[in-house]
Each structure stands twice: as structure tokens, then as C-alpha cells.
Amino acid sequence: MIRELGVIETILRNRLFFFHEIRDGIDLQRKLRAMLISSLTFFALYGAVMGSTHSLWQALSSAVKLPVLFIATLFITAPTLYFFNVLFGSNQSLLQNVALIMTAVTVTAVILLSFAPITLFFLLTTSQYQFFKLLNVGIFAVAGSMGIMFLIQGMRIVSNVGTEGERNRRWVVRLWMFLYAFVGSQLAWTIRPFIGAPSIPFELFRQLGGNFYTNIIASIGEILGFFIVQ
């Protein structure tokens, strides 16, 4: 396990080498395995931290659901990025695309892990559900942004610089990031709860209804004292 974590250091400290190796197709499968194991572990830990606010069952449930959320989003959205890149002249393989996205996912997972002590601190010192929910939305936004920065950098290095369609491929990546965030947030809403409202008994999945964005706005409204979330 520790051996697999070595990939984190390479990504964080020697990212140019890492992206060049992806571009050259060096050890792709080993890299993917290491990134998958690392990110699944970190997501599971962070999920357990989030779910601990509610119950042990919720902690276990979130520890499974959070890795599923990220990996499922990856599988849903990766083909779109790959085929649009091919359409605009990329010669990357699907595996190279997945490796790049997994790099972003792994960075997100590491950042989330680094935020876990802060989340635990607020878990122990506050009981306001809406605040805790928004705190986590903020943490996910920061971690996701860092991952996306890595993806953009990686794409720039891995794709053929100067070849035809490079400008279009950059736009593809930018638009794809919105798609990724949109699919991810909708999937997160579908398989919620991750934190679990204190006044509601444990439930593996909650009934569908509403959407992620209106809920976040409502939570902000409640924290500011405008209304109570129904």
C-alpha cells in the first residue's frame, strides 16, 4: 500500500515527469493501479469522516459511496473527453485519457485527505447541519479545483503541442470540466446522503427530489437566517 502511495509524491512534486511518462505511455497500468488504490483509500476515509456526524452506519455508507461517486463520474464522462479529443486531432489513447483524469481525481483525493482533520475538528465542535454541509461543499470545491488545475496542465503536456486542433482540444477540456462537475454533482445528489441529517434515521439512499444547487442555496439561506430548510 505504501509503495502505491509513491505515485502521490511523483504527481505532486515531479508532475512534469509524470505527465511526460503518460504522454510516452510508460507504465500506464501500474500508474493507474497506484492512483486508483490511493484515491479510493483517501475518498473512503474522507467519506467516513463526513458520515460520522450522523451514525456509524452512515460513516460506513459514505466510506463506500464517496469513492463510488468519483469513479462512476470518471467512467461516465471519460468517453466524451476521449472521443472529442480524437475528433480534434488528438492521438492519445483512452488509457492515457483515463490516466490523466485519474491524476486529477487522485489530487482531489489527496487534498480531501488533507482537509479531513479540519472536517473532524468542526464535526466535534459544531452541530449545525447546514453549516457542516456547506463546509464540505466548500472543501470539495477547493479540492476539485486543484484536481482540475492538474488536469489542464497534464492535457497541455500530453496532447501534441502545435499540431492541428490544439486550440479546439483546449476548449474541449474546458467544456468537459463543466460536464464533469455537472455529472458529479447530479450523481452526488442521486446517491445522497453523505452526511445524514441528524433528525432523520439512517438511510442508504434518500428519495429523489429537488436538486443539488437549490439545496445549497437553501442551506446558505438558513445559515443566514432567511428561512428554514424544508
Added chain:
Amino acid sequence: MKQNDPSKIDQLLDLLLDALQERQAARGRPFAAIETPPEPENPVTEAPPTIPAEPEAAQNETLEAVLAEPELPEKLPSIQLDRMIGRLALVILALIVLVNIPYNRYGTNLARAMPDAQALVIRDGLVLKGSGEEIYVLENNHKRWISSLDAFTYYGYRWEQVNLVDDDFLAQFPSGPALSILYKCPTSPHVFAIENGVKRWIKDIPTFVEQGYVWDDVQIVSCAAIERLPSGLPIPPDAGEPPSP
């Protein structure tokens, strides 16, 4: 580089190619871009050309490749980040276990030790109790009084679901119909709601539905058992004289 009369561009290209070859050789992998182009099928035998064998297009591609390749910085030495992350993960795992261990016989643990009064999420099915004895359940923004302990258990509520709230908080919700046990005797069409040990006749089906009941909630009991219960006001109160069960 062994040309008799090379042009300046050729010299520049050769220099760049040499540098590139050295770098690729240092990386330990072959350099595909400078492979000698295949021999033409019908080579010209007389007077071999004095210029390099590479075609001009290939030279341009190579130049582009050389110019596009940014120089990689020195690889940074390891700071044992993997071990540090591994330890952080173990510490967080230990903390997760720690905050989930109950520390008293009621199952309270550190993660949920804080009072949760602020954390109430208003929703259907939320069970509330003010300073009085009455317990209410929220439904469609109305509070419904649970009229008996039997009704409380029959509808599947548990004591740990009851949230103690201020009376002011309860007062913001208008009252809805009470939530009661429903009795019906096998030989009679009449349904009675049992509230605090008193039977109340429900006038008709529209009233029954209006009260939020469903037929699955009606329990069939003996007529004698219903007759033994004291009669209260019918539902609605102006429904007239209650019939015999």
C-alpha cells in the same frame, strides 16, 4: 556534419539533432524521429547526393519537435511523502474509530455529543414534543397530534425519534387532524378513531380521507370491544348522533 559544403540551416539542424539524440540516449530509449528514412525502391545509382539523406519535410518536423519540447527540470529528490501520507491516513482512520466509539451506556459518542437543536431539518414525519405531554408528527407543514400511545407505536414511531423543541417552534405549525388508531367491527361499516381511550365515529369516506387515513390503518376488532369504549364527539363534530358499532 561531414558535408563538404553544408548550409547554415543544415548545421543548425545537425546540432539540434545531436543534442536531441544525446538526451534521448541518456533517457535510455530510442529516438524514433531521427530514424533513417527507408531506401527508395529504385535508388539512383549514379552520383550519390552530397546533401543529407533526410528529406526536407522530415527535417522541419524534427526541428518543430525539438523546439516544442520544453526542457524538463531536474527531478526533485524524494521527501518520503508516501510514508507521511500513509501515516496521516492511519491517524485519520484512528480518529474516525475514536469519535465513533460510544462512551456511555446510551450509545453517545464524541461525533454526536454536541446538542443537535440547531440541526433539525423540517420534513414530513418529524416527531416533535414541546413542554406539554402531547407528541406531534409533521405532515404537509401541519402538526398532527398522536392521540395515544397505541397510535404512536402502531404508526411505527420510536422514542428516540422524538425531538424536544420550544413551544414557540411548535406554534408556527398549524394543527392538522389527529393521528389515531382506527377500529372497525366485522359486522358494521362504521369506522371509529380512538383518541385517548375515547371512540370517535368518522362520518363518511370523504371525512376519512380528509383526515389523512388509509384503509390499511383500519384494525378489525370485536364489536363488543368497540362498544365498551366511551363515545366522544364524532368527526366532524356536527356529524350527528354516532351509530352503534
